Amino acid sequence: MVTTTEDTTVVIIGAGVAGLTLGNFLLKSGIDCVVLEKQSRQYVENRQRAGTIDSRGVRMFREWGLEDVTKDKDAASEITGGIWIDEVMYPMDFDDDNISDSVLCPQQVLVRNLTDAFLRAGGDLRFEARDVTPQDLLGERALVHYRSTDGTAKAISCDFVAGCDGFHGISRASIPDDVLTRYSHVYTFSWLSILAEVPANPSGMAIHDRGLAGMIPRGANASRLYIQCPAGDTPEQWPDERIWSELQARFGTEVPPGRIVDKRIVPLRCEVFSPMSYGNLHLLGDAAHIVPPMSAKGIHLALFDTEVFARAVIKKVQEGDAGLLDSYSDTCLSHIWNYQAFAVWITELMHNAGDASYEGEFRKQLARAELERQFTSPAANRLFSELSAGLL
Numbered sequence: 001m002v003t004t005t006e007d008t009t010v011v012i013i014g015a016g017v018a019g020l021t022l023g024n025f026l027l028k029s030g031i032d033c034v035v036l037e038k039q040s041r042q043y044v045e046n047r048q049r050a051g052t053i054d055s056r057g058v059r060m061f062r063e064w065g066l067e068d069v070t071k072d073k074d075a076a077s078e079i080t081g082g083i084w085i086d087e088v089m090y091p092m093d094f095d096d097d098n099i100s101d102s103v104l105c106p107q108q109v110l111v112r113n114l115t116d117a118f119l120r121a122g123g124d125l126r127f128e129a130r131d132v133t134p135q136d137l138l139g140e141r142a143l144v145h146y147r148s149t150d151g152t153a154k155a156i157s158c159d160f161v162a163g164c165d166g167f168h169g170i171s172r173a174s175i176p177d178d179v180l181t182r183y184s185h186v187y188t189f190s191w192l193s194i195l196a197e198v199p200a201n202p203s204g205m206a207i208h209d210r211g212l213a214g215m216i217p218r219g220a221n222a223s224r225l226y227i228q229c230p231a232g233d234t235p236e237q238w239p240d241e242r243i244w245s246e247l248q249a250r251f252g253t254e255v256p257p258g259r260i261v262d263k264r265i266v267p268l269r270c271e272v273f274s275p276m277s278y279g280n281l282h283l284l285g286d287a288a289h290i291v292p293p294m295s296a297k298g299i300h301l302a303l304f305d306t307e308v309f310a311r312a313v314i315k316k317v318q319e320g321d322a323g324l325l326d327s328y329s330d331t332c333l334s335h336i337w338n339y340q341a342f343a344v345w346i347t348e349l350m351h352n353a354g355d356a357s358y359e360g361e362f363r364k365q366l367a368r369a370e371l372e373r374q375f376t377s378p379a380a381n382r383l384f385s386e387l388s389a390g391l392l
């Protein structure tokens with residue numbers, strides 16, 4: 001039995017990057033919202049993910065008066081690195097003005113900073129909200145049911161529901177199957193993703209017959225390591241010694257080992273769900289799309305959706321104009337498909353060199369030519385540097 005029914009303008013489901021950024025934007029615009037998060041604060045603030053905010057994201061936070069949320073006191077101040085092909089290093093140029101705004105900021109630090117900013121501004125953020133269920137999505141107002149930590153059933157009536165609950169959330173599942181189309185592509189290879197207590201040395205990515213490898217700094221004395229492996233591999237197949245010798249083989253240079261604190265398999269996939277709106281429910285971020293991690297654009301897309309949606313809600317609430325809300329899905333999808341095209345291109349470019357059945361050596365030469373072009377053409381260099389800054 002529902003014991004309490006409250007009222008707000010926007011219920012935000014999920015306190016990840018999309019949900020918390022949206023909450024902050026709405027509060028700054030004087031629009032009421034409640035954020036419902038399934039996990040505990042401690043869990044959310046320590047969940048390790050991507051590491052960088054690109055220049056668009058940094059500029060966006062600055063424009064909304066939230067520049068401080070991108071600051072990580074432990075981050076390296078300088079972005080350096082290169083790409084190795086068959087043991088030859090191509091240094092990356094990070095001096096371009098267009099990328100000078102990109103910052104190293106692990107996602108859990110951004111989430112922590114956004115949470116602090118939201119609570120400081122008086123935001124309503126409820127952790128450990130169980131069984132969140134949006135209803136009446138085609139009605140005048142939606143109703144979001146959930147159970148609080150003490151088991152009490154609650155309901156919040158609202159004008160809009162923002163589904164910011166990631167790829168495995170429940171928001172998207174509230175849209176009937178015959179309304180939603182899924183576009184999906186899963187690669188035959190995955191990444192073994194490793195967190196190690198060692199500086200990234202070397203720092204960058206390697207393309208090699210044996211497959212892609214990466215060593216990306218995460219602060220002064222930690223790094224995220226990536227090793228391309230067949231889809232279906234398990235972390236148990238990768239004992240620590242195998243990881244260090246494989247990195248050494250793929251970079252073709254000495255890689256000093258360190259303590260490994262986490263290993264997991266990350267599948268490489270592209271997903272897009274369309275439309276992103278259904279009545280009062282709007283999907284944002286990973287709830288609506290996934291780009292392969294090689295593109296380093298997951299955060300970018302989540303932040304793009306968030307800004308488009310925030311402006312649309314503000315326009316409707318303050319001026320009664322629903323135009324931006326009506327076009328929310330189309331606006332975001334056209335941006336997303338551009339980034340999917342980019343993500344597929346860069347994923348294909350950087351992988352497959354080790355797969356003889358996929359013209360491995362031929363692919364590698366294409367990658368070499370393409371990367372050389374990126375480093376010599378100013379326009380292409382800008383694009384590629386921005387991407388690389390996202391990765392590093």
Ligand code: APR
Pocket residue numbers: 013014015016017018019036037038039044049050107129132164165166167168169170284285286287297298299300302
């Ligand atoms: N009810 C409430 N909250 C939920 C539910 C649910 N049923 N299911 C999931 N959540 C919460 C998760 O615990 C998480 O905190 O929703 C949040 C979703 O956050 P993210 O997965 O970080 O998704 P998003 O905000 O879209 O951020 C996208 O994260 O994975 C990266 O590459 C991705 O950088 C991109 C960014």
